[in-house]
Amino acid sequence: MNPGMHSALNSAVTAANGGMAPVATPWFFYSLAALAVISGVLVITRRNAVHSALALIVTLLSVAGLYLMLYAPFVAGVQIIVYAGGIMVLFLFVIMLVNLDRASKDRQFNRIWPVGLAAACVLMALFVSVIVKGKALFTDRGMPLSESSNTQQIANALYGEAGRMGQYTFAFEIASLLLLVAILGAVIMTKKKI
């Protein structure tokens, strides 16, 4: 496909996205948001860590659904593959390795939990005041991005296009270095004898 034809296709898709209202958006949003928050509550209240992990997977999947509603299909895919598929498997393996039978029988909350809860309530009051006072600031300022070329645009920003470096190419290389360091750290720390 030649580049000119491709960009014409993209602009046509953008026009279609901008002109057509999404179907049943409020209902999807409210059910996904309720699912995310309810299973978020389950994550921090369950006694058994495996139940917490499963609730966290539900939260991650519903947040991925919210990304889809925000016209970010690539981030939604990364969320499902990396978070729900990679990080949560890591968590479940560690739950299996560390024996949690004793931990699930004794006290679940630390002794100063009222202080922590109070601090979280203060934080929530701060968020509520920001959201109430700054309501007018959070209106849409731009057209929704094209969903069909989302992955291509992200790739252009990360890897660069037409032989030039993209805006985030250097950050991308640094991120791969970070992952290398994390792999080495995890391997060395879990070795019995170094």
Added chain:
Amino acid sequence: MTEITALHYLVVAAALFVLGVIGVLTRRNVVIILMSIELILNAVNLNLVAFSRMWGNLHGQLFAIFIVVDAAAEAAVGLGILIAFFRNKETINVDEIDLLKW
């Protein structure tokens, strides 16, 4: 039903963030504390993607991807520390992890 704006997503993200903070501050189990940190990072990601939609550009989504990379690195190293600690001390409760406490 009103239209869903960026503000709605910010409310959901704030709720998830506060839940994560409650989990970090009150639970004893280190594994669940690490899961609460993942919850916090997800709230931040949701905010970034909502702002990306609000401004109509991609920078928020790119930041969200970098934060996912960071979360993966953090989970790997954190769980590695946890396994090393469990091997030495046979516990995963934070209030029993006080080797550096004088």
